[in-house]
Amino acid sequence: MKNKIRITPLNFAAAFFLFMAAYIMFYGVSVMGGHYPHALKSGLFAGIFVLFAMVVSFMDIMLRNFFPQTKKLWIVELSFITLAIIIFLLVK
Secondary structure (H helix, E strand, C coil), X not given: CCCCCCCCHHHHHHHHHHHHXXXXXXXXXXXXXXXXXXXXXXXXXXXXXXXXXXXXXXXHHHHHXXXXXXXXXXXXXXXXXXXXXXXXXXXX
């Protein structure tokens, strides 16, 4: 079985979450209305973004097993990302 590397939308999402985690660890984060120490917030939010990246990577691996064709995989993953954004905006 040939193992070829496929770039997918969830790969970009995981990379974005890891980038945000590193950015927060270096530069910190500010939460409106919160009176927490800077180090506590930075570590907590960076950990949340690392957790998001792990979940997104796991979802990518699962979807790769269900959809072997790259075109269908892109459609399903873009639909998943769109659905997650819509739900986030509705809850917000």
